[in-house]
Amino acid sequence: MATALSARLRSWSRWVGIPYEFAARVRLWCYEQGWFRALRLPRPVISVGNLTVGGTGKTPVVMHLVERLRAQGKRVAVLSRGYRRTSQAPQLLVSDGERVLVGPEEAGDEPYLIARRCPGAVVAVGADRYALGQWLLSRLPVDCFLLDDGFQHVQLHRDVNLLLVDATDPAGLQAALPIGRLREPLSAAARATAILITRVRTEQDANQVWRLVKQACDALPPPLLVGFPAEEFRRVGQDEGCPLTTFHGHTAVIFSGIGNAESFHALVSGLGVRVAETLIFPDHVHYTDGMVETIRARARACGTDLLVTTEKDAGKVAPFLNPRDSCWAVRLRTEILKGQDRLEQLLRLDSQGTQAGHA
Numbered sequence: 001m002a003t004a005l006s007a008r009l010r011s012w013s014r015w016v017g018i019p020y021e022f023a024a025r026v027r028l029w030c031y032e033q034g035w036f037r038a039l040r041l042p043r044p045v046i047s048v049g050n051l052t053v054g055g056t057g058k059t060p061v062v063m064h065l066v067e068r069l070r071a072q073g074k075r076v077a078v079l080s081r082g083y084r085r086t087s088q089a090p091q092l093l094v095s096d097g098e099r100v101l102v103g104p105e106e107a108g109d110e111p112y113l114i115a116r117r118c119p120g121a122v123v124a125v126g127a128d129r130y131a132l133g134q135w136l137l138s139r140l141p142v143d144c145f146l147l148d149d150g151f152q153h154v155q156l157h158r159d160v161n162l163l164l165v166d167a168t169d170p171a172g173l174q175a176a177l178p179i180g181r182l183r184e185p186l187s188a189a190a191r192a193t194a195i196l197i198t199r200v201r202t203e204q205d206a207n208q209v210w211r212l213v214k215q216a217c218d219a220l221p222p223p224l225l226v227g228f229p230a231e232e233f234r235r236v237g238q239d240e241g242c243p244l245t246t247f248h249g250h251t252a253v254i255f256s257g258i259g260n261a262e263s264f265h266a267l268v269s270g271l272g273v274r275v276a277e278t279l280i281f282p283d284h285v286h287y288t289d290g291m292v293e294t295i296r297a298r299a300r301a302c303g304t305d306l307l308v309t310t311e312k313d314a315g316k317v318a319p320f321l322n323p324r325d326s327c328w329a330v331r332l333r334t335e336i337l338k339g340q341d342r343l344e345q346l347l348r349l350d351s352q353g354t355q356a357g358h359a
Contacts (some may be wrong), residue, residue, distance in 0.1 A: 004041070018254040037173050047151060047161050048148060049161075051163045056165065058110075075143045076122065079122070091124060096122060122136065143351070144349060154191075156269065162194055163192035168262075194223070194346060195210075200227050229335055251275075252306040254307070255313070258283055271330070307327040
C-alpha cells in the first residue's frame with residue numbers, strides 16, 4: 001500500500017512542474033518564431049550547459065575546452081554569470097589572461113576556479129553575456145568565447161551548443177522544477193550540437209540516461225562520453241600537491257558546497273580514504289569562521305585532523321584556515337572516453353563560427 005501511495009504521489013507531483021515547463025516552452029518558442037531575437041557576438045561562441053539544476057561537471061569541461069582551444073593558438077574568453085558572487089558590477093573581469101584580479105567571493109567560485117586553473121584565458125562575469133562579450137572585446141583581444149552554463153541563455157547566439165548530462169543522475173531527468181530537477185523539458189536536448197554524458201567510467205554507465213534522452217529526441221547523434229578521474233590532492237591555501245595514494249587508509253571528514261555532493265563522497269571513498277563524516281553545504285556556499293570551526297569540531301569528534309574538500313570549495317574556505325589545518329582538495333581532470341576526434345572537429349571554428357572543412 002505504501003508503494004502504491006508513493007507512486008500516486010509521484011504521479012500527482014508531476015503536475016506541479018507543468019507551469020514551469022510550459023513557461024520554458026513558450027520562451028523558447030518565442031525565440032524560434034523570431035519574436036525575441038538572439039544576439040550575435042562578432043566572435044565564435046561555444047556554449048557548455050545542462051538541462052538540470054545542480055552539478056553535471058560543466059566547470060571541468062569548460063577548463064578542458066579552454067586547454068584544447070588554446071592548443072589551437074586561440075585567445076579564449078570565458079563568459080560566466082558568476083552565480084552568487086558578491087560583486088554588484090554588471091561586468092567584472094576575473095582574469096585578463098595574465099593574472100587573476102579578484103577572489104572567489106567577488107567573482108563566484110566557478111569563474112575563480114577557471115581563472116586559476118586556466119592561466120592565459122580571459123574570464124569575466126555578468127548576467128547579460130552579450131553585453132559582457134561586447135564589453136570584453138572593447139578592452140582585450142579575443143578569438144572565441146566559451147559560454148559557461150549557457151544552454152538556457154538562448155538570447156545569445158552560439159555556434160556550438162554542448163549539452164552535459166550526468167550519467168549518475170537519471171532521476172534528475174524525470175520531472176521539471178519545482179518537483180524535479182529539469183530546468184526545461186528533456187526534448188530541449190534537440191537544440192544541442194552534441195550531448196556529453198559525464199561522470200562515466202565505462203560505456204555502460206551512460207546507457208540509462210542516454211535511453212531517456214533518446215526517447216525525447218530520437219534524431220540526436222551518439223553522445224560523447226566524459227569522465228572526471230582524480231589527478232592529485234592539493235593542500236588548500238598552499239602551493240603543495242601530493243599523490244592520490246597519500247591518504248589511502250586515513251580517516252577524514254569531507255565537506256563541500258556543490259551540486260552533487262554524493263558524487264564527491266563516492267570519489268573520496270574510491271581513493272581509499274575512510275570517510276568518517278560528510279558535511280554537505282548549499283551549492284555555492286559562502287564560508288565563515290563559524291562554519292570552518294564547526295568542520296574542525298566534527299573532525300576532532302571523529303578522531304581525525306584530515307579534512308578533504310573539492311577544488312571549487314578550496315578557494316572560498318582558504319581564508320578561514322590556519323597553518324595547522326590539514327585541509328586538502330581533490331583535483332580532477334577531464335578525460336574524453338569516447339568522441340575525442342568529434343569534439344576536436346567541433347572546436348575548429350574560423351572567425352565566422354564556421355567549422356573547418358564545413359564552409
